[in-house]
Amino acid sequence: MNDSDESAGLIDTVRQAASSAVVLRITGGDSKKRLGNRISADATDQAFSTLSHTGIISYEPTELVVSVRAGTPLQRLNQVLDDAGQMLAFEPPEFPGSTIGGVLACGMSGPRRPFNGSARDYVLGTRIINGQGQDLSFGGEVMKNVAGYDVSRLQVGAWGTLGVLLDVSMKVLPRPEAEMTLVQDANAEDTQSFISLLRQPWPLSGAMLLDNRRYLRLSGSEASVRAAARELGGEAPDTEDAGIWQSVRDQSHHYFLDRSEGQTLWRISVADHAPELALQGEWLHEWAGAQRWVKTRQSADEVFQAARSAGGHAIRYDEGPAGEPAFQPLEGAMLRLQSRIRDSFDRERLFNRGRFHPELDAGQSYPTAGST
Amino acid sequence: MSAEPVAATSAESAPHEHLPVDEPPDEDVRARRLAQRRRYAVELRRLLPDDAVLSSEEELRPYESDGLTALKATPLLVVLPETIEQVQQIMRWARDHSVPVVARGAGTGLSGGALPHEDGVLLGLAKFNRILELDPSRGFARVQPGVRNLAISDAARPHGLYYAPDPSSQIACTIGGNVAENAGGVHCLKYGLTVHNVLSVTVVTIDGDLITLGSEGHDSAGYDLLALITGSEGMLAVVVEVIVKLLPVPPVARLLMAAFDSVEAAGDAVGRVIAAGIIPAGLELMDKPAIIAADAFAQCGYPTDAAALLLCELDGTEEEVVSQIQQVSDVFSGARAASLHVAQSEEERLLLWKGRKSAFPAVGRLAPDYYCIDGTIPRRQLSHVLQRMEQLSSEYGLPIANVFHAGDGNLHPLIMFDAGKPGELHRTEELGSRILQLCVEVGGTVTGEHGVGLEKINEMCVQFDAATLTQFHAVKAAFDPDGLLNPGKAVPTLQRCAEFGAMHVHHGELPFPELERF
Numbered sequence: 107m108n109d110s111d112e113s114a115g116l117i118d119t120v121r122q123a124a125s126s127a128v129v130l131r132i133t134g135g136d137s138k139k140r141l142g143n144r145i146s147a148d149a150t151d152q153a154f155s156t157l158s159h160t161g162i163i164s165y166e167p168t169e170l171v172v173s174v175r176a177g178t179p180l181q182r183l184n185q186v187l188d189d190a191g192q193m194l195a196f197e198p199p200e201f202p203g204s205t206i207g208g209v210l211a212c213g214m215s216g217p218r219r220p221f222n223g224s225a226r227d228y229v230l231g232t233r234i235i236n237g238q239g240q241d242l243s244f245g246g247e248v249m250k251n252v253a254g255y256d257v258s259r260l261q262v263g264a265w266g267t268l269g270v271l272l273d274v275s276m277k278v279l280p281r282p283e284a285e286m287t288l289v290q291d292a293n294a295e296d297t298q299s300f301i302s303l304l305r306q307p308w309p310l311s312g313a314m315l316l317d318n319r320r321y322l323r324l325s326g327s328e329a330s331v332r333a334a335a336r337e338l339g340g341e342a343p344d345t346e347d348a349g350i351w352q353s354v355r356d357q358s359h360h361y362f363l364d365r366s367e368g369q370t371l372w373r374i375s376v377a378d379h380a381p382e383l384a385l386q387g388e389w390l391h392e393w394a395g396a397q398r399w400v401k402t403r404q405s406a407d408e409v410f411q412a413a414r415s416a417g418g419h420a421i422r423y424d425e426g427p428a429g430e431p432a433f434q435p436l437e438g439a440m441l442r443l444q445s446r447i448r449d450s451f452d453r454e455r456l457f458n459r460g461r462f463h464p465e466l467d468a469g470q471s472y473p474t475a476g477s478t
Numbered sequence: 479m480s481a482e483p484v485a486a487t488s489a490e491s492a493p494h495e496h497l498p499v500d501e502p503p504d505e506d507v508r509a510r511r512l513a514q515r516r517r518y519a520v521e522l523r524r525l526l527p528d529d530a531v532l533s534s535e536e537e538l539r540p541y542e543s544d545g546l547t548a549l550k551a552t553p554l555l556v557v558l559p560e561t562i563e564q565v566q567q568i569m570r571w572a573r574d575h576s577v578p579v580v581a582r583g584a585g586t587g588l589s590g591g592a593l594p595h596e597d598g599v600l601l602g603l604a605k606f607n608r609i610l611e612l613d614p615s616r617g618f619a620r621v622q623p624g625v626r627n628l629a630i631s632d633a634a635r636p637h638g639l640y641y642a643p644d645p646s647s648q649i650a651c652t653i654g655g656n657v658a659e660n661a662g663g664v665h666c667l668k669y670g671l672t673v674h675n676v677l678s679v680t681v682v683t684i685d686g687d688l689i690t691l692g693s694e695g696h697d698s699a700g701y702d703l704l705a706l707i708t709g710s711e712g713m714l715a716v717v718v719e720v721i722v723k724l725l726p727v728p729p730v731a732r733l734l735m736a737a738f739d740s741v742e743a744a745g746d747a748v749g750r751v752i753a754a755g756i757i758p759a760g761l762e763l764m765d766k767p768a769i770i771a772a773d774a775f776a777q778c779g780y781p782t783d784a785a786a787l788l789l790c791e792l793d794g795t796e797e798e799v800v801s802q803i804q805q806v807s808d809v810f811s812g813a814r815a816a817s818l819h820v821a822q823s824e825e826e827r828l829l830l831w832k833g834r835k836s837a838f839p840a841v842g843r844l845a846p847d848y849y850c851i852d853g854t855i856p857r858r859q860l861s862h863v864l865q866r867m868e869q870l871s872s873e874y875g876l877p878i879a880n881v882f883h884a885g886d887g888n889l890h891p892l893i894m895f896d897a898g899k900p901g902e903l904h905r906t907e908e909l910g911s912r913i914l915q916l917c918v919e920v921g922g923t924v925t926g927e928h929g930v931g932l933e934k935i936n937e938m939c940v941q942f943d944a945a946t947l948t949q950f951h952a953v954k955a956a957f958d959p960d961g962l963l964n965p966g967k968a969v970p971t972l973q974r975c976a977e978f979g980a981m982h983v984h985h986g987e988l989p990f991p992e993l994e995r996f
Contacts, residue, residue, distance in 0.1 A: 302615075
């Protein structure tokens with residue numbers, strides 16, 4: 107794979123789109139095609155890929171910082187970090203073809219999230235193209251930086267609607283010396299059992315509940331992992347469960363692949379201590395109960411209602427019927443504020459119009475080409 | 479990342495002029511302000527209890543500056559609300575009358591972020607000082623913004639929990655201010671900054687809307703406004719409630735102290751620790767002037783003949799810490815440490831930290847005044863930056879002591895000076911500005927944790943280009959379209975940068991020196 111700085115061409119494309127009011131559908135490896143809202147493809151919409159903008163710009167293991175172009179395959183970045191004994195500590199899901207730009211735009215984190223932090227926590231700086239085709243840099247390659255608003259972290263999970271990610275700098279961490287998985291029998295309803303674990307200083311790096319089994323992952327020095335395993339108890343994973351953290355993270359586990367008739371997969375984000383949600387379906391609790399997957403036949407409205415009443419929010423992970431939102435709808439003062447933030451980066455809604463929260467794109471008059 | 483900054487960076491300095499905020503205004507302005515003060519006091523006393531509105535000169539004086547005492551200004555009024563509804567009413571009133579609002583916590587900030595606006599209202603949040611809920615099983619505390627940082631950990635400790643960010647001012651600074659500045663501390667290499675330790679923040683906007691950003695879960699719908707509000711220096715909204723994450727207190731914490739014959743050797747040792755795959759809980763570097771000052775102040779047993787000192791704290795389970803202490807000792811020995819010492823007791827560990835944490839007041843005893851700088855640099859640039867600083871120090875004839883959050887590259891040079899000597903404050907500020915420009919030159923930033931405030935507003939023009947500054951202003955306008963929250967701080971106007979840059983071109987010769995600037 108050749109490194110290539112395609113930023114000039116990408117900026118040029120956005121400028122042309124801005125002057126002709128063409129909506130850009132941003133893609134990287136196109137590995138998250140089924141996620142987000144379906145866009146009724148307008149004839150004038152244009153696919154816009156960052157995939158060729160690729161390569162590691164700089165990597166200094168002793169500085170714990172890596173800077174990469176957005177189109178860099180996640181697999182390649184992980185390999186380079188692994189060779190130096192380091193890792194992305196937010197452990198992002200790796201779908202076939204995933205790029206680092208896509209992972210950050212969708213704000214995705216893996217099993218370590220509750221213990222080590224999220225994708226946005228590790229972002230130090232970004233270079234983006236805004237809706238006017240301007241080339242802007244925020245943050246930098248240093249860990250502590252409060253000069254200007256934290257626009258870099260704001261980009262994470264914005265689904266490209268606040269700009270096109272060109273380059274990102276992230277903090278990386280050393281890989282733990284030792285890692286061990288424990289499997290314990292558990293009651294599927296007993297999500298609260300994680301709570302007491304979390305308030306103790308165990309060297310945890312994963313905690314999930316699936317099919318009446320509780321899975322714990324320990325990370326740290328050999329000695330501390332062994333000592334914790336002795337106290338916590340449990341079995342080593344059997345052959346069926348080998349590699350379970352990775353298969354759940356990457357959604358290649360059978361839980362994520364199989365659907366019964368009429369089921370839709372949802373991700374529900376709540377407090378780890380939130381009670382059971384009143385939804386019928388098959389559950390998988392990750393993040394010690396803070397990230398809950400459910401395959402259900404219930405309607406989007408019912409899922410959103412259940413998530414809201416538990417103080418959380420839901421995202422649909424399957425393609426859904428046209429017009430039914432994939433993200434928990436925003437309302438009231440929050441909707442007004444977020445719409446104005448979208449305005450401030452992409453007033454004409456060039457980027458991924460309709461893909462994220464369509465309510466942020468609604469009620470807006472889109473000036474035609476050349477009106478600015 | 480190639481864009482041209484608004485002001486050119488070169489070794490030559492531009493005079494660093496601050497807003498002439500303490501110059502006496504002319505008679506007309508004074509009369510207009512007095513009339514406004516009377517009128518606004520009457521209006522605000524309709525919304526608030528009488529004693530929540532301060533309007534006399536004596537009452538206003540304690541609020542005229544924050545921790546950056548070189549800058550002073552008297553606000554029109556100080557308001558001290560005690561309910562969220564009152565904050566909402568004040569904000570709506572301010573919007574309707576186009577009156578600037580500056581929020582203030584404990585006033586310990588070091589960049590002038592809480593400096594009052596002379597035509598505005600200072601919104602003091604001191605009465606919001608209650609811990610509303612501390613739930614050990616759910617692992618969080620819900621607190622009002624005026625609660626002191628250390629008070630949260632004190633309340634959590636009986637449950638085996640604590641709040642991780644520990645800025646040096648933690649005994650006095652408040653959580654609302656910590657959110658505004660994204661405060662760090664000596665343990666942030668491992669445990670993160672405020673942004674990593676806050677679950678949600680409830681704010682009041684200039685429209686009086688009450689909005690909760692973040693949630694008790696790990697994310698929330700739409701944009702990550704929690705990340706955006708953290709470190710936004712009171713420019714976007716006023717924080718009225720915070721939910722912080724509480725972590726289990728590590729069972730064991732040990733401190734390793736290593737002396738080195740040169741700062742370079744100590745810097746190299748830091749890189750080797752990281753390369754060995756160890757993230758210490760704290761990793762602090764002091765140079766010789768700082769070691770001597772801190773030891774004289776705290777009598778903590780530092781090796782005062784050392785050129786540089788590293789304090790390395792390791793925490794976790796007993797097994798983890800024992801193995802890491804051994805690893806780090808080996809690394810330091812391999813990096814030519816002149817001496818190595820592990821604190822033998824909890825008392826000694828705390829005493830060794832006391833030296834480091836009192837470095838600022840300690841340096842304060844060596845000179846009538848000191849000025850604290852807050853740049854961050856890539857750690858590999860440390861030797862180069864220290865050499866350049868030494869040159870600058872002799873050029874200006876002002877000694878500098880250095881304390882350094884070595885793990886994360888955050889440098890705090892302390893410039894010693896005498897404000898009683900004519901022109902010395904001005905030269906000190908100019909030297910500080912040169913140091914910050916040096917940080918930007920080597921790929922760093924003008925502020926790691928103290929904020930831009932008003933202090934570093936000019937240096938922002940060096941770090942960012944016009945388009946990026948314009949984007950910052952657009953983000954601000956999304957929250958505060960009329961620019962009423964903390965006006966003039968954090969992000970410079972392009973006009974101001976043009977003037978700063980223009981002065982630069984003239985090699986320090988001010989055009990029209992008789993004019994007031996900015």
